[in-house]
Amino acid sequence: MAVLIAQSLSKVYRTGAVDVVALNDVNASFPAGELTAIVGPSGSGKSTLLNLLAGFDTPTRGSVVLDGQVLNDLSEDERCDLRLRRFGFVFQSYNLLSVLSAEQNVAFPMALAGVPHGARLDRSRELLGRFGLSQRGDHLPFRLSGGERQRVALARALANDPEVVFADEPTGNLDSRSGKVVLAALREVANDGRTVIIVTHDLEVAALADDSLELRDGEVFAASHSGESGDALGQPSERPTAGSEAPR
Ligand code: ADP
Numbered sequence: 691m692a693v694l695i696a697q698s699l700s701k702v703y704r705t706g707a708v709d710v711v712a713l714n715d716v717n718a719s720f721p722a723g724e725l726t727a728i729v730g731p732s733g734s735g736k737s738t739l740l741n742l743l744a745g746f747d748t749p750t751r752g753s754v755v756l757d758g759q760v761l762n763d764l765s766e767d768e769r770c771d772l773r774l775r776r777f778g779f780v781f782q783s784y785n786l787l788s789v790l791s792a793e794q795n796v797a798f799p800m801a802l803a804g805v806p807h808g809a810r811l812d813r814s815r816e817l818l819g820r821f822g823l824s825q826r827g828d829h830l831p832f833r834l835s836g837g838e839r840q841r842v843a844l845a846r847a848l849a850n851d852p853e854v855v856f857a858d859e860p861t862g863n864l865d866s867r868s869g870k871v872v873l874a875a876l877r878e879v880a881n882d883g884r885t886v887i888i889v890t891h892d893l894e895v896a897a898l899a900d901d902s903l904e905l906r907d908g909e910v911f912a913a914s915h916s917g918e919s920g921d922a923l924g925q926p927s928e929r930p931t932a933g934s935e936a937p938r
Pocket residue numbers: 703704705710711712730731732733734735736737738739
């Protein structure tokens with residue numbers, strides 16, 4: 691059951707006199723329960739691909755399909771709602787709101803989604819606990835280490851119980867020990883049955899991934915699947931969907 695699919699995806703940035711072909715005819719599928727690493731040199735189109743998959747930007751040609759729904763057919767409001775409820779995001783520089791505590795940062799997407807106050811608080815605490823941050827709930831981001839901030843960001847990404855979690859260089863600002871903790875957490879998120887897509891330079895991420903997609907000059911240079919069954923585009927093995935998470 692592939693959740694998210696890129697079909698003949700191309701992106702051309704028109705900047706004044708020159709067109710930059712950032713992506714050219716990329717095909718890929720991102721199955722539920724698997725962690726996919728998007729790798730490739732700087733400028734190869736990794737962030738462009740992630741932004742298209744997440745519906746932040748629209749393709750010049752081709753489409754992104756989520757469970758049969760073409761993202762580009764949705765209005766911007768509908769895409770916004772879809773990102774809020776079905777996608778979660780982790781950024782290299784955490785992107786926490788500096789005036790909100792860890793707990794309030796995690797609760798924020800739930801507030802946007804209309805979750806009642808008590809339920810937001812309960813879920814924020816549960817998620818922070820899951821990532822070893824029970825004692826940090828009332829801390830503002832400046833009082834947290836980089837690794838702690840990224841785990842708060844991960845808890846926030848999971849707040850609305852998303853099907854897909856996107857991470858662009860999530861370990862890029864972390865020391866290797868904190869990076870490992872964050873990666874292990876992302877690995878668990880995939881084991882819960884979610885689709886996890888990580889853009890990275892980090893070879894350790896690629897080692898933990900079920901699939902990897904290597905871009906060069908905006909094209910798929912290599913795709914590999916290291917799962918126990920199926921091929922690069924094929925059948926993922928059954929994954930448990932029940933876990934320590936709250937019910938969907
Ligand atoms: P990566 O994340 O792999 O480093 P990007 O997706 O950021 O690569 O960029 C791919 C190519 O598209 C690069 O040549 C980059 O300069 C260009 N590019 C990215 N974003 C824009 C933009 N908003 N406008 C013009 N060119 C862009």
